[in-house]
Structure formats: C-alpha cells, structure tokens
Amino acid sequence: MDPRVREHAETLVDWSARIEAGDNVVVSVAEGAHELGVATAAVLGERGANIVTTYGSTEMDRTYLTAHDGDFDTDPEHQLALYENADSVLRLGGGRNTAEDADVAADKRAARRQATQGVREARLDTDWVSTVHPTRSLAQQAGMSYADYRDFVYDAVLRDWESLADEMDRLKRLLDDGETVRIVNEGTDLRLRIDGRTAVNSCASVAYDSHNLPSGEVFTAPYATEGYVTFDVPMTVRGEPIRNARLEFEDGEVTDVTAAQGEGVVREIVETDDGSRRLGELGVGMNRGIDRVTDNILFDEKMGGTVHLALGRAYDANLPDGESGNGSAVHVDLITDMGGDSRLEIDGEIVQEDGAFRWE
Amino acid sequence: MDPRVREHAETLVDWSARIEAGDNVVVSVAEGAHELGVATAAVLGERGANIVTTYGSTEMDRTYLTAHDGDFDTDPEHQLALYENADSVLRLGGGRNTAEDADVAADKRAARRQATQGVREARLDTDWVSTVHPTRSLAQQAGMSYADYRDFVYDAVLRDWESLADEMDRLKRLLDDGETVRIVNEGTDLRLRIDGRTAVNSCASVAYDSHNLPSGEVFTAPYATEGYVTFDVPMTVRGEPIRNARLEFEDGEVTDVTAAQGEGVVREIVETDDGSRRLGELGVGMNRGIDRVTDNILFDEKMGGTVHLALGRAYDANLPDGESGNGSAVHVDLITDMGGDSRLEIDGEIVQEDGAFRWE
Known part of the structure; x- marks a missing residue:
C-alpha cells in the first residue's frame, strides 16, 4: 500500500x-x-x-x-x-x-x-x-x-496543517477587523462589506469548525456587493460546463449575467429564489498544495491564489450568534484566479497582490 | 448483469x-x-x-x-x-x-x-x-x-421454495411425532432420541424461522446418543482439513475420537466444555440443487442426501417453550453422505434408503 x-x-x-x-x-x-x-x-x-x-x-x-x-x-x-x-x-x-x-x-x-x-x-x-x-x-x-x-x-x-492554520489565522484576523473588501482582477472590480461578520479559518479540522479534508481557505459572509466579477476558473455545475461567467452587482444583488459557456445554468441558479441573487460566501483559497484545477469543488475552491464567491446560502458560523445570514435553497461556488495585475484589499490596504499574500 | x-x-x-x-x-x-x-x-x-x-x-x-x-x-x-x-x-x-x-x-x-x-x-x-x-x-x-x-x-x-417447504414439512412431521432416530451408513450406526423435541423446517424464510439462503434442511435437537458415526464429507474447520472423523457415543457423550486427518482439531472441539461432548443438532439436508461439496458449511450441510450432526449448542427452536437444550460455547457441524447401503429410520421405519427419501 x-x-x-x-x-x-x-x-x-x-x-x-x-x-x-x-x-x-x-x-x-x-x-x-x-x-x-x-x-x-x-x-x-x-x-x-x-x-x-x-x-x-x-x-x-x-x-x-x-x-x-x-x-x-x-x-x-x-x-x-x-x-x-x-x-x-x-x-x-x-x-x-x-x-x-x-x-x-x-x-x-x-x-x-x-x-x-x-x-x-x-x-x-x-x-x-x-x-x-x-x-x-x-x-x-x-x-x-x-x-x-x-x-x-x-x-x-498531507500539509503541515498547524503551520497553515497559523498563516490562515492572519487573514482571518484581517477579515474580522475589516469593514470592506475589494477584489480587482482582469474583468473584476468588486466591493463587498464584511463589517460585523466573523471569518472561519477552515484548516481541515473540526476543532476549527472545518469539515473538509483537504481544506485551506478562509471564508466569511459578505453583503452589499457592488461592481462586477469574472469567474475564469472552469467548472462543471449541474453537469454543465461554465466558462468565464460574469456577474454584475448593485445594492448587493445580481443585475446582469453573461458567460462564454453555461450562461443558462448560471441564470437558473441566480433566479432560484430571493437569496440566490445575493452572495452567501467570500472565500480565499490558501492551500498551496493545490496547484491546478481538477473540476472538483472540494479541491478547486481551496487552491492557493484563488478567490471564490458563492451565490445563495450563507454559513451561520460567519454571523453573530443567533443571527442568520443570506438564506437560499442554493449555495453555488464560482472561482476567480488571482493572477498578474490582481489585488485583494481590506479597508483599502493590499493583502494579496498578483496572487501573492503580502507575507509570502 | x-x-x-x-x-x-x-x-x-x-x-x-x-x-x-x-x-x-x-x-x-x-x-x-x-x-x-x-x-x-x-x-x-x-x-x-x-x-x-x-x-x-x-x-x-x-x-x-x-x-x-x-x-x-x-x-x-x-x-x-x-x-x-x-x-x-x-x-x-x-x-x-x-x-x-x-x-x-x-x-x-x-x-x-x-x-x-x-x-x-x-x-x-x-x-x-x-x-x-x-x-x-x-x-x-x-x-x-x-x-x-x-x-x-x-x-x-433459486429453488421452488414453496414446493421444497411442502416436502420438508413431511420430514418435519415424522420427526415431531417420532421418538428415536437410527442412522446406518458405511462406518456409521447411530441411535438418537428426539422425543419431545420439535423439528424446524428450514426453508430459507424467516416465516419458517430459517435465516440462511440457500437453506433446505430439517433439523432437531437429539439426546441420549449411542453408537458410532463416520463423517465422510471433507470439511475445513478452524483452518484445518478434517477427513473421515469418527466419533463413538455412550449415554449421549463422545467416548472416542479418531480421524484420517484433523483428529487434533476434532478432539479440541469435543473437549471445549461439558456440552461439546454431546450433540446439539441432527440435520437432514434436502436441497437437491446442492449436488457437490464446496467446503462452505452454508451449502454443504443442506446438500440433498446428507445428514449432519453438530457437537455443542442446541437451538432453542427445537426445545419446548422456555426450555434450553444442550449448552456449549461451540456449535460445529460434521457431515455424512448417505450413499449406497445407508438408512435413516424413525421409530424403526425407513424414511430414507440409499440417499433417497421414500417419497422420492
């Protein structure tokens, strides 16, 4: 063996x-x-x-x-x-x-x-x-x-999970203390509010409220999304390939959907219910062991140097005790690869540039 | 498929x-x-x-x-x-x-x-x-x-289980009404008492208290065994091959053990405890779909034209309500093939001769 x-x-x-x-x-x-x-x-x-x-x-x-x-x-x-x-x-x-x-x-x-x-x-x-x-x-x-x-x-x-947990904790604290996030990438300029929300350090252990192995992402529940985002990581959703889906947001809600492929499926998801027009999750992939896309969300969304956003349901763990976040029958993740000329900002400060965290 | x-x-x-x-x-x-x-x-x-x-x-x-x-x-x-x-x-x-x-x-x-x-x-x-x-x-x-x-x-x-159940019911009734059984075969002349015991028609259905598929045997709990029996069906017990084991009984208890192969294992079983020196089961195989030995007790003991005897524990289903039969930590089946010049008698009447039931 x-x-x-x-x-x-x-x-x-x-x-x-x-x-x-x-x-x-x-x-x-x-x-x-x-x-x-x-x-x-x-x-x-x-x-x-x-x-x-x-x-x-x-x-x-x-x-x-x-x-x-x-x-x-x-x-x-x-x-x-x-x-x-x-x-x-x-x-x-x-x-x-x-x-x-x-x-x-x-x-x-x-x-x-x-x-x-x-x-x-x-x-x-x-x-x-x-x-x-x-x-x-x-x-x-x-x-x-x-x-x-x-x-x-x-x-x-087979990561050094303790050390990855420490690194992810840095990002968690920045997100917990922050009020706004801005994501800039090719085809993407998106602003989201995260004020009052708690980020989860998802490091593949129930001790951290993290239930996937592998994991390696920090995620929170955003709101009041404004701008546009292009998901350039190819995925299969409901059996259909999705390529370069682009969403526009105003007042937290999707106002426009386009895609090079699979636009119908993305529209179907967005139109499921009220909550599916809003984002339930902002996740930042930090597992550097995952260095390629394999069309399996368990791995893809944790890939180091990517950011994913989920349409639909938010996780309670990101909300203050007793509060519920965005509700929906769906929770569908879409991923953008933070390559050259990309920035992830929290309260106007750059946390990740061209795919590299400032502490890397 | x-x-x-x-x-x-x-x-x-x-x-x-x-x-x-x-x-x-x-x-x-x-x-x-x-x-x-x-x-x-x-x-x-x-x-x-x-x-x-x-x-x-x-x-x-x-x-x-x-x-x-x-x-x-x-x-x-x-x-x-x-x-x-x-x-x-x-x-x-x-x-x-x-x-x-x-x-x-x-x-x-x-x-x-x-x-x-x-x-x-x-x-x-x-x-x-x-x-x-x-x-x-x-x-x-x-x-x-x-x-x-x-x-x-x-x-x-894949038998016609209803019709086999009817045939097995004939033998069950004979055993229920009978007081003694005699088994005569090459190397075998054994007398057992079955008076007061109830036979189980084991036809592979929980409706008949039968829990193996395939099944196809009628069994009861004998006592007061006298005589000798040779088990000529080859078996593997506890990883050891057993060939032509021969047991002698007096007053219901084993008094002598020999075997062409595996004598040590048979002795070990007989000497487990008090109950392992006595028989807990007399079973008659009636599944004619099983026409050869495959060294798997689930099949072998149901083979049409064989009789098996178990050293050790008896089944409650054979005893009057509330009574327990022979108790032991073991229940080990050994099989004899009722070929030419063999007889199975109940109260002196021949029920099976040379491997064929009298109604066959």
Missing part, C-alpha cells in the same frame, strides 16, 4: 476529526475508497474508537432511488438512531464514475432529501469530516493520469 | 426476509458482493423499504482488530441503536479471500464478541437473513471455475 494512504488516514482521524478512545465513529466508504477504508480502520483501532462502517455506493443508491416510487418515509428510525448516537462521521469519497447518478430524477432526489432532513441534521451534528480517496474516476474528471492524480491529492491533503 | 443476480435479490427480499413497505432494513455488503447489493437495493426500492447499507469488509475488520489493544467497549451505542431500530438485516456475504482474517488473534476476536453481545442479540432479534454472492474467492475454496461456481450457487438459491 502507498504509505501516503496511511498518512491520509492518520491526518483524517487525528488532525481533522480529533477522534479519541471510546468515540463512536461511522465510516462511510465509497465504492473506490476501500484502501483508505482499510487504513482508517487500522488508525481507529489503534485509537480505541468504536466503528460502524457504511457503504457509500452510488450504484446502490441509484438503483434504490430509480426503483422507489418517490413517497419516502420520514427519517427512518434505524438511520436516525445510527447518527444520533455517533460522535463522528468520516465520509471517504471516491467512486468509480462521477456521472453514475446522472439519470436519477432530480425531484426524486429532492423528495428523499426533504423526507430525511432529520437524518441529515443528526449527521451534521456530529464531528463529521469529508475526504476523498484518489480514484481513476476522479483522475479522469480532472483530466489527469492516475499516478499524477494520486500525487495531486496527497499534496493537497 | 447476470439475470440470476436479480432473481437472487428478489428471493432474498420477498421469500426469505418477507420485507414490506416501510420496513427498516440494514443491508451488509461484503467486499465481493457489490453486484448483489445493487440488485437488492433495487428490489428494496421497489418494495418501499428504508435502507441503511453497511460494508462487511473483512480487510477493514482485520486491520481494526489487529490494531486494537483488545479492551473493547461494551455494545457501542451507535451500533446497538442501528440494530435495535431495524426490522431486517440482510447479510450479503462473498469476500475476496476466505483466509483474510487468518492472522487475527483468536482471543482478540473472542474479546470483541464478548463485549458486543448486546449488539449481536439485537441483530439476531430482527428478521435477519444470511446469503452469499458467488465470488472468485469462494469458487477457489470450492475448487471450481468461477462460471461453474456461479451456476452452483444459483442452482442452490
């Missing part, structure tokens, strides 16, 4: 999920994540945690949903009880075909999602962490060889 | 587990049983059942146990809650290596078993069914090609 699989499992269990003896852990293993599952089971055994292993099979989920009439029971007791009694849920992603559920009716998926809201809340109420094992299917989606893709994933996952 | 995989799933869900809309089902999928998992998920979706899928990975279990210090928590809450809230548990066996856990210390396995007794009881308290998907690993254990082994498994599983 590639020794990095074991290091990945240790990072997941110790740094990310902070699992200790006696913890009740659910490990979800995707069809292609067996090897990481085996390594994770060993680390959990060493720590003295208790393990229930679920099988995250997209093929089984697809045939189940396809065959079901769509009238789903509310929060099945056995599923609810499993998560209500779990301390941690480790989701080991990595399937065999990223398009496997392409033919599942969206309304059936939505109906199930609706019926099992309690199960989802119970799961999100644990110290959950999502990661992925590098599979051939994900390598294909990234347009990379399997060997190269494995290197890519482990470069992203 | 081989259409027999779908038929297997339908037999499992409908005939064996009797699953209905709204049932909470746990499906455990072994490493090699993915295809049967996909088919089972489709049938469960059609029936409107609720599904939680666990991953029955021997490799994960091995690394977990190997790494653990052996001081296991008692009945972890999340695992216990999962089974306590389940109506059915479908175990889809079929791994990639039947020897995968060969290097796990027996005492560690025993310690875990001890600590999780409540979990096991909760699982056995559901309408559970165990079956296997034909894998290359099981074909290898059987000494068969993969194609031949698939045919073998589906011949065993």
Whole structure:
C-alpha cells in the first residue's frame, strides 16, 4: 500500500476529526475508497474508537432511488438512531464514475432529501469530516493520469496543517477587523462589506469548525456587493460546463449575467429564489498544495491564489450568534484566479497582490 | 448483469426476509458482493423499504482488530441503536479471500464478541437473513471455475421454495411425532432420541424461522446418543482439513475420537466444555440443487442426501417453550453422505434408503 494512504488516514482521524478512545465513529466508504477504508480502520483501532462502517455506493443508491416510487418515509428510525448516537462521521469519497447518478430524477432526489432532513441534521451534528480517496474516476474528471492524480491529492491533503492554520489565522484576523473588501482582477472590480461578520479559518479540522479534508481557505459572509466579477476558473455545475461567467452587482444583488459557456445554468441558479441573487460566501483559497484545477469543488475552491464567491446560502458560523445570514435553497461556488495585475484589499490596504499574500 | 443476480435479490427480499413497505432494513455488503447489493437495493426500492447499507469488509475488520489493544467497549451505542431500530438485516456475504482474517488473534476476536453481545442479540432479534454472492474467492475454496461456481450457487438459491417447504414439512412431521432416530451408513450406526423435541423446517424464510439462503434442511435437537458415526464429507474447520472423523457415543457423550486427518482439531472441539461432548443438532439436508461439496458449511450441510450432526449448542427452536437444550460455547457441524447401503429410520421405519427419501 502507498504509505501516503496511511498518512491520509492518520491526518483524517487525528488532525481533522480529533477522534479519541471510546468515540463512536461511522465510516462511510465509497465504492473506490476501500484502501483508505482499510487504513482508517487500522488508525481507529489503534485509537480505541468504536466503528460502524457504511457503504457509500452510488450504484446502490441509484438503483434504490430509480426503483422507489418517490413517497419516502420520514427519517427512518434505524438511520436516525445510527447518527444520533455517533460522535463522528468520516465520509471517504471516491467512486468509480462521477456521472453514475446522472439519470436519477432530480425531484426524486429532492423528495428523499426533504423526507430525511432529520437524518441529515443528526449527521451534521456530529464531528463529521469529508475526504476523498484518489480514484481513476476522479483522475479522469480532472483530466489527469492516475499516478499524477494520486500525487495531486496527497499534496493537497498531507500539509503541515498547524503551520497553515497559523498563516490562515492572519487573514482571518484581517477579515474580522475589516469593514470592506475589494477584489480587482482582469474583468473584476468588486466591493463587498464584511463589517460585523466573523471569518472561519477552515484548516481541515473540526476543532476549527472545518469539515473538509483537504481544506485551506478562509471564508466569511459578505453583503452589499457592488461592481462586477469574472469567474475564469472552469467548472462543471449541474453537469454543465461554465466558462468565464460574469456577474454584475448593485445594492448587493445580481443585475446582469453573461458567460462564454453555461450562461443558462448560471441564470437558473441566480433566479432560484430571493437569496440566490445575493452572495452567501467570500472565500480565499490558501492551500498551496493545490496547484491546478481538477473540476472538483472540494479541491478547486481551496487552491492557493484563488478567490471564490458563492451565490445563495450563507454559513451561520460567519454571523453573530443567533443571527442568520443570506438564506437560499442554493449555495453555488464560482472561482476567480488571482493572477498578474490582481489585488485583494481590506479597508483599502493590499493583502494579496498578483496572487501573492503580502507575507509570502 | 447476470439475470440470476436479480432473481437472487428478489428471493432474498420477498421469500426469505418477507420485507414490506416501510420496513427498516440494514443491508451488509461484503467486499465481493457489490453486484448483489445493487440488485437488492433495487428490489428494496421497489418494495418501499428504508435502507441503511453497511460494508462487511473483512480487510477493514482485520486491520481494526489487529490494531486494537483488545479492551473493547461494551455494545457501542451507535451500533446497538442501528440494530435495535431495524426490522431486517440482510447479510450479503462473498469476500475476496476466505483466509483474510487468518492472522487475527483468536482471543482478540473472542474479546470483541464478548463485549458486543448486546449488539449481536439485537441483530439476531430482527428478521435477519444470511446469503452469499458467488465470488472468485469462494469458487477457489470450492475448487471450481468461477462460471461453474456461479451456476452452483444459483442452482442452490433459486429453488421452488414453496414446493421444497411442502416436502420438508413431511420430514418435519415424522420427526415431531417420532421418538428415536437410527442412522446406518458405511462406518456409521447411530441411535438418537428426539422425543419431545420439535423439528424446524428450514426453508430459507424467516416465516419458517430459517435465516440462511440457500437453506433446505430439517433439523432437531437429539439426546441420549449411542453408537458410532463416520463423517465422510471433507470439511475445513478452524483452518484445518478434517477427513473421515469418527466419533463413538455412550449415554449421549463422545467416548472416542479418531480421524484420517484433523483428529487434533476434532478432539479440541469435543473437549471445549461439558456440552461439546454431546450433540446439539441432527440435520437432514434436502436441497437437491446442492449436488457437490464446496467446503462452505452454508451449502454443504443442506446438500440433498446428507445428514449432519453438530457437537455443542442446541437451538432453542427445537426445545419446548422456555426450555434450553444442550449448552456449549461451540456449535460445529460434521457431515455424512448417505450413499449406497445407508438408512435413516424413525421409530424403526425407513424414511430414507440409499440417499433417497421414500417419497422420492
């Protein structure tokens, strides 16, 4: 076994999920994540945690949903009880075909999602962490060889997280103290307010309220957005490629949408509801282990030297206690690459120039 | 997909587990049983059942146990809650290596078993069914090609179970009404008492208190065994091959043990405790779809024309309500093939001669 699989499992269990003896852990293993599952089971055994292993099979989920009439029971007791009694849920992603559920009716998926809201809340109420094992299917989606893709994933996952957390804390403090952000880039001049909002130092650990491995971003919830922004990082959203989407904002709301490709999907997202016309997140990617786009949002949005903005729902963690931010049924991230002639300013001071932070 | 995989799933869900809309089902999928998992998920979706899928990975279990210090928590809450809230548990066996856990210390396995007794009881308290998907690993254990082994498994599983249940009911009634059984075969002349015991018609359905698919045996709990018996069906027990084990009984207890191979293991089993010197089960194989030995007890003991006897623990289902039969930490089946010049008698009347039932 590639020794990095074991290091990945240790990072997941110790740094990310902070699992200790006696913890009740659910490990979800995707069809292609067996090897990481085996390594994770060993680390959990060493720590003295208790393990229930679920099988995250997209093929089984697809045939189940396809065959079901769509009238789903509310929060099945056995599923609810499993998560209500779990301390941690480790989701080991990595399937065999990223398009496997392409033919599942969206309304059936939505109906199930609706019926099992309690199960989802119970799961999100644990110290959950999502990661992925590098599979051939994900390598294909990234347009990379399997060997190269494995290197890519482990470069992203096996960071010196403590030192990255320290670096990200600098940006967090600047954002917490700041009132306005300005992003200037080719095709972009955007001003956002962040006054009163709290940034999250998302360094891949539940101890920092961060639930993805890899992570490596600092994000907050902006408002009162003005100006225009061009998202030059190519993405696939709802199965459609998006290229150079450009949004214009006035008084915090989108007033114009264009795109070289996928304009229809971006419009559809913007027009979902009231909240989807506003931004719910401003995120700054700081993981320098991620040095290329792989069409996988788990990685792309954390790429060092990028900034992403999400249309729709804001995270409560960015708001003062008890307050809710922008509400929406959607949360769709779009990314801009901060290359030459770019600036990220907080209260008029340059924090990042031409893609490099001022402390780099 | 081989259409027999779908038929297997339908037999499992409908005939064996009797699953209905709204049932909470746990499906455990072994490493090699993915295809049967996909088919089972489709049938469960059609029936409107609720599904939680666990991953029955021997490799994960091995690394977990190997790494653990052996001081296991008692009945972890999340695992216990999962089974306590389940109506059915479908175990889809079929791994990639039947020897995968060969290097796990027996005492560690025993310690875990001890600590999780409540979990096991909760699982056995559901309408559970165990079956296997034909894998290359099981074909290898059987000494068969993969194609031949698939045919073998589906011949065993895809029976006309209703008609077999009717035939087995004949033998059940004879055993229920009978007081003594005599088995005569080459190297065998054994007399057992069955008076007051109830036979189980094990026809692969929870509706008949039968939890294996395939099944196809009628079994009861004998006592006061006298005589000698030779087990000529080759088996692997505790990793050791057993050939022509011969036991002598007096007053219900083993008085002599010999074997052409594996005598040490048989002695070890007999000497486990008081109950392991007595028989806990007399079973008659009636599944004519199983026409050869494959070194897998799930199949071998149901082979039409065989009789098996288990040293150790008896099943409560064979005893009058509230009574317990022979108790022991072990239950080890050994099999004799009722070929030419063999007789199975109940109260002196021949029920089976030369391997054929009198109604065949």
